[in-house]
Amino acid sequence: MKEKIIEVMNKANPNIGDDFELDLMKEELIDSLEIVNIVMDLEDAFNIEIDPELVIPENFNTMNNILQLIESIVG
Amino acid sequence: MRKIESYEKYSEIVNLFKQNNAHTQTNNFFMPEEVERFAGLERLYYDEFEGCLIIYLDEESHYHAVMYAVDGCRPSFVTDKPVFMRNIYRDGKRDKEAGILTKVLEDAGFVKDATTFNVRGYYEDVFPSLQRIERYVRALEKKGFSCIYTGPDEYSKVDELVLASGIIRKFHYSFKTDEERNSITPGCYLSVHNRDGKLCAANICDLKDGKAFGVAAAIIPEYKLTGLAPMLSYYRFNWMKEHDVQYVDSWIAENNEPSIKYHFGIGYKKMKRYADEWILNER
Numbered sequence: 001m002k003e004k005i006i007e008v009m010n011k012a013n014p015n016i017g018d019d020f021e022l023d024l025m026k027e028e029l030i031d032s033l034e035i036v037n038i039v040m041d042l043e044d045a046f047n048i049e050i051d052p053e054l055v056i057p058e059n060f061n062t063m064n065n066i067l068q069l070i071e072s073i074v075g
Numbered sequence: 076m077r078k079i080e081s082y083e084k085y086s087e088i089v090n091l092f093k094q095n096n097a098h099t100q101t102n103n104f105f106m107p108e109e110v111e112r113f114a115g116l117e118r119l120y121y122d123e124f125e126g127c128l129i130i131y132l133d134e135e136s137h138y139h140a141v142m143y144a145v146d147g148c149r150p151s152f153v154t155d156k157p158v159f160m161r162n163i164y165r166d167g168k169r170d171k172e173a174g175i176l177t178k179v180l181e182d183a184g185f186v187k188d189a190t191t192f193n194v195r196g197y198y199e200d201v202f203p204s205l206q207r208i209e210r211y212v213r214a215l216e217k218k219g220f221s222c223i224y225t226g227p228d229e230y231s232k233v234d235e236l237v238l239a240s241g242i243i244r245k246f247h248y249s250f251k252t253d254e255e256r257n258s259i260t261p262g263c264y265l266s267v268h269n270r271d272g273k274l275c276a277a278n279i280c281d282l283k284d285g286k287a288f289g290v291a292a293a294i295i296p297e298y299k300l301t302g303l304a305p306m307l308s309y310y311r312f313n314w315m316k317e318h319d320v321q322y323v324d325s326w327i328a329e330n331n332e333p334s335i336k337y338h339f340g341i342g343y344k345k346m347k348r349y350a351d352e353w354i355l356n357e358r
Contacts, residue, residue, distance in 0.1 A: 025300070028332065028333065028336075030300075031300070031304075031333055031336055031337050031340065032294075032299070032302055032303070032304040032305055032337065033208075033304065033305045033308075033337055033340045033341060034340070035300055035301075035302060036208045036211045036302045036305045037207070037208070039211060039302070040207075040208065040210060049214075051214075051218070052211070052214050052215045052217075052218045052220075052301070052302065053218060055301050055302055056300075056301060057299070057300045057301075060300070
């Protein structure tokens with residue numbers, strides 16, 4: 001799962017790398033357009049649907065939080 | 076300050092000044108139809124000094140001024156309201172194209188507020204990248220977000236939202252009479268509401284002669300980074316298609332990294348035009 005997340009994130013911005021603790025908002029590595037693209041790519045990669053209400057900065061500010069979000073949806 | 080009553084009077088003043096002063100520099104980009112309209116609304120004034128002609132457009136809260144100047148002139152500016160001025164120049168030619176004007180403004184006490192540059196979003200470049208997010212736009216709509224053409228009764232609310240965001244300042248707004256506001260092309264103001272009808276985001280542009288000029292887009296803080304900005308862009312470019320608009324021009328402050336990244340991310344191109352923005356007597 002982690003590898004897939006790294007792949008999706010680096011497709012949106014190759015500067016993100018593989019640090020799951022990195023604060024993506026603080027480092028200005030993702031903006032609103034990239035979040036939308038990331039959401040759609042994660043949906044495709046994991047065959048899930050991410051509720052737009054879950055698309056909030058707190059769920060996307062680190063890859064760890066994205067991982068937790070995906071795990072909570074996948075179950 | 077003396078009032079300019081008509082376009083003919085304006086032409087006479089400008090032409091006479093240019094005849095009497097060789098090597099003038101100007102930042103005057105008023106179009107004839109604008110001059111005619113502003114003169115008709117009694118919003119256009121001028122002051123003349125040795126080597127300098129200043130034209131003021133009264134924007135209620137401030138003046139938007141333009142000038143013609145020769146090297147070394149020392150004009151006086153009005154002091155009853157802030158004065159806003161823009162010097163536009165091409166890539167790398169600030170000294171040559173805006174040099175004299177810059178010196179006049181500095182000597183008069185103007186403070187440089189920002190340097191902006193021109194970006195342009197061609198429909199054919201930008202729309203494909205926005206089509207990709209259509210699925211997400213539909214998901215937002217299923218959750219109760221709706222992007223609508225703002226009605227005239229909500230223009231002020233949208234203006235307030237945009238100004239409160241700090242993305243643009245009052246100096247970037249052109250004052251409009253009630254009649255002008257009522258004749259704005261539907262869709263120039265776009266707004267996003269949530270399922271409770273709360274205004275969450277907005278986008279404003281002007282439409283003139285088949286060309287769109289992006290004024291600003293703003294999202295209220297609690298909805299930032301939730302995809303509403305791309306949703307607005309998606310609707311803006313659909314609106315452009317409906318109105319046969321080929322491109323939208325915008326100006327972005329050089330230090331506004333998020334906005335620069337966003338615009339280039341969806342396919343806007345950087346044009347080789349810059350504008351220094353100067354303000355006098357800001358309180």
